[in-house]
Amino acid sequence: MTARADEAVRPGSGAMFDGIAARYDLVNRVLSLGLDQRWRRALVRALGLAPGARVVDLATGTGDVAIAIARAIDGVRVLGIDPSAAMLREAARKIGAAGLGERIELARGDASALPVPTAAADAVAIAFGIRNVPDRRAALAEVRRVLVPGGRLAVLELTDPGGALARLHVHRLVPRIGALFSSREPYGYLARSIAAFPPAAAFAAELADAGLEPEPPRPFGLGATHLFLARRSS
Numbered sequence: 175m176t177a178r179a180d181e182a183v184r185p186g187s188g189a190m191f192d193g194i195a196a197r198y199d200l201v202n203r204v205l206s207l208g209l210d211q212r213w214r215r216a217l218v219r220a221l222g223l224a225p226g227a228r229v230v231d232l233a234t235g236t237g238d239v240a241i242a243i244a245r246a247i248d249g250v251r252v253l254g255i256d257p258s259a260a261m262l263r264e265a266a267r268k269i270g271a272a273g274l275g276e277r278i279e280l281a282r283g284d285a286s287a288l289p290v291p292t293a294a295a296d297a298v299a300i301a302f303g304i305r306n307v308p309d310r311r312a313a314l315a316e317v318r319r320v321l322v323p324g325g326r327l328a329v330l331e332l333t334d335p336g337g338a339l340a341r342l343h344v345h346r347l348v349p350r351i352g353a354l355f356s357s358r359e360p361y362g363y364l365a366r367s368i369a370a371f372p373p374a375a376a377f378a379a380e381l382a383d384a385g386l387e388p389e390p391p392r393p394f395g396l397g398a399t400h401l402f403l404a405r406r407s408s
Contacts, residue, residue, distance in 0.1 A: 194206055213394050213401070214239050215246075219329045220392075221401055224248045227296040230255065230320060232285050233303020234361075237265030237278070243299070244274045253290065255283040273372045286312040290320040297321070301330040304377075305367045314384035321406040327386060329402040331377075374400045 217239065223229065226249040234254030243252050256262050262280050269278045283289050285307045298317050307313045317327055374391040376394045381388040386404035393400050
């Protein structure tokens with residue numbers, strides 16, 4: 175699978191994240207005060223997966239969610255998809271070290287055109303990635319297409335916090351801390367993309383518009399992160 179011709183210049187593209195892959199996990203832990211791993215585990219629990227389930231992990235990045243799913247559920251098989259080649263290399267290294275290579279497959283791809291057959295997934299997960307999808311409508315339509323009837327979607331995403339202190343952290347401290355450990359531009363983009371992402375209720379409405387049945391969003395971190403859950407009913 176190859177990247178689209180405009181990927182190297184588009185904000186939030188795989189090319190942007192190639193340059194921060196090596197330190198991505200470290201910066202995430204620092205910026206979230208270590209809470210990002212707890213939030214990912216909450217996502218895995220919320221999927222309610224049965225042994226042997228088939229899961230698509232979109233924006234898999236360095237593979238944290240895919241690994242958490244494979245460790246938590248017996249016999250589950252995960253396909254991790256991401257546009258960044260460097261992120262996928264880091265994910266492959268971690269998956270190999272965890273001894274999960276036979277249960278987690280990785281593919282480079284676009285959330286708006288998934289390399290997955292129709293009704294082939296029992297669940298779809300995406301953590302901290304839906305903001306970076308240029309066409310959310312197309313991506314959510316693809317999610318509905320690949321889910322089996324009754325299949326669940328779990329989206330973990332950063333949202334614009336209401337409090338002044340939380341906004342200071344997101345819009346001022348995040349780019350500066352990112353620059354210390356990695357590169358300023360991707361983390362400046364992070365702050366801008368959070369501000370541009372719709373409020374929790376509006377994104378839940380987008381899920382409904384895509385033909386999914388959303389549950390009430392679950393806030394974490396004083397509302398700076400939300401877990402969105404939805405089901406394909408038919």
